[in-house]
Amino acid sequence: MIKVDPEKCLRCGACFRDCIVEVLKPDEQGFPSLAPELEKYCLNCQHCLAVCPAGALTCHGVTPEQCQPIGELPPPEMMGNLVRQRRSIRQYENENLAPETLVQLKKILAWSPTGCNVHNLIFRMVDDKEEMEHFRREMSESLKFYIRTGLMGLMYPGFKRYMKEVLNGKDVIFRNAPHMIAAFVPKNAPCAEADPWIALSYFDLYAQSLGVGTCWSGFAVHAFKWNRRLKKKLGLPKGYRIGAILLFGKPAVTYQRAAAPENYLVYS
Ligand SMILES: Cc1cc2nc3c(=O)[nH]c(=O)nc-3n(C[C@H](O)[C@H](O)[C@H](O)COP(=O)(O)O)c2cc1C
Known part of the structure; x- marks a missing residue:
């Protein structure tokens, strides 16, 4: 349900720091990982996908490429x-x-x-x-x-x-x-x-x-x-x-x- 591209991942921790239900955690090498027994608690809020500076995360099948780039906000x-x-x-x-x-x-x-x-x-x-x-x-x-x-x-x-x-x-x-x-x-x-x-x-x-x-x-x-x-x-x-x-x-x-x-x- 959450896939990480190890080629792109910077292991910066931005994704698990922003995980509201704290199910995304670093593995021994520092890559984000979601234990199967915790999957049911994932809210699919896609914060991990949205925050990743390297576009390394796919969440519930949604890839960074499918996301809209950040645009200008009204002043x-x-x-x-x-x-x-x-x-x-x-x-x-x-x-x-x-x-x-x-x-x-x-x-x-x-x-x-x-x-x-x-x-x-x-x-x-x-x-x-x-x-x-x-x-x-x-x-x-x-x-x-x-x-x-x-x-x-x-x-x-x-x-x-x-x-x-x-x-x-x-x-x-x-x-x-x-x-x-x-x-x-x-x-x-x-x-x-x-x-x-x-x-x-x-x-x-x-x-x-x-x-x-x-x-x-x-x-x-x-x-x-x-x-x-x-x-x-x-x-x-x-x-x-x-x-x-x-x-x-x-x-x-x-x-x-x-x-x-x-x-x-x-x-x-
Ligand atoms: C929860 C809610 C229910 C409302 N129901 C109606 C309604 O049934 N009919 C209506 O003409 N206006 C309705 N209004 C609009 C208010 O009457 C309106 O906000 C108020 O008259 C102030 O005008 P404004 O929205 O132009 O500032 C409702 C507004 C809210 C927030």
Whole structure:
């Protein structure tokens, strides 16, 4: 599972010093080695592969040549602008994003960290606005049913102030977005609460850098829970739950300034 090329290895120890579970250890000659009985503890985090200055390590079949070389990072000022200028977008153009953009967005999903490095999230992207329209219509009908029968007030009192808007046909769940992405998480994942939000937060910032607008939808997470048929249409696998949902598409609004939020209390 971890292979070392002795011709290239400098025996510098960078790989085993960075092994989080300390399963990679030097052998008698100083080459990194992973004892068979410790293999099961390897998280496949690939730190050893990433840190090796000589490109001597192959981890779980991934070679240094298959890895992307280290590229330039955005300078802090630009990164700060990205964070400060991100806004929840609730006005979208009624059009699909370009297929290349959707591919770029899908590819970034593999890169978010997960607790214990399990990487067992499943993502469902609605990449066609017609399908989104279908979800919008069906969800609206189901919400109206719950509101009219009085069930909504019992199930989700927090939704009370939006009921009138729903009955008037406003899409408070999907905000008229042409696309959405849902992160499905195994119910027994070690960090089931955090993983979906982190993954879609990375997706969120990357999307903004591509000029794509986004909006979290906590409402959609709830609303799918109440609609088994739509949950099935979304393709939620058995043993998983919807962890987080992000709406996205081409924004139909431009912001002129980064409005200052209230300061958080930060202790030091
Ligand atoms: C966990 C979470 C759930 C949210 N759910 C919704 C939602 O269901 N509908 C919505 O329009 N906005 C939702 N938002 C967006 C917030 O309302 C939004 O961040 C807030 O209005 C501030 O605007 P900003 O994101 O532009 O700074 C959610 C945000 C978070 C972090």
